[in-house]
Amino acid sequence: MPRPRSLTHDQPASAALAVIDRDGLAGLSMRAVATELGMSTMGLYRYVKDREELERLVVDHVLEAVDTEPPPADAPWGERIETMVRRLRDTVAAHPATVPLTLVHRHRSPGVLRWSETVLGILTRAGIEDRRRVVALRSLLSYVIGAVQLEHLGPLSGRGTAAITALPPADFPYLTETARDARDVSADEEFLGGLAVLLRGLGA
Incomplete structure (x- = not known):
């Protein structure tokens, strides 16, 4: 499969999350994410060091959506x-x-x-x-x-x-x-x- 010219920071995380949502955590692998991105597994290693880094990217991607602004201070x-x-x-x-x-x-x-x-x-x-x-x-x-x-x-x-x-x-x-x-x-x-x-x- 041809390797995309470049990947943005979020693309590996988004692809990994798509794999997890579809196949469960057991389905997460460098190969599965590379396939989701339409690239070779070796090509993905140019952007992500290993499975552990991929996991961290997924967690960051999911949890960055949490609203962390303090609620109104006058509430109990x-x-x-x-x-x-x-x-x-x-x-x-x-x-x-x-x-x-x-x-x-x-x-x-x-x-x-x-x-x-x-x-x-x-x-x-x-x-x-x-x-x-x-x-x-x-x-x-x-x-x-x-x-x-x-x-x-x-x-x-x-x-x-x-x-x-x-x-x-x-x-x-x-x-x-x-x-x-x-x-x-x-x-x-x-x-x-x-x-x-x-x-x-x-x-x-």
């Missing part, structure tokens, strides 16, 4: 945190298969670093500092990452909930009842409800 701190968390969730949820890469490379992503800096500023002004602030930030990141994966891999509307509903009620009375209720819980209700519980804990 919990509402401001909710705004930031929802922004991160919406961005990551658009490409849920990239979540494992986000875990590995988030500390190198300018988008995540700026998002974290804004969140830490809100927490600090709310009086959450020192080790408590460390735990708060990690808890918020963990919540978003876990929630996106659950929504993508095991949604409440999926087969897992249906299977639990069908368990013998005599053996699992609480689990089967909860699963029946879960069928009517939307993804947004699940996410925002869990976030509200977390924020109440942080404010305690």
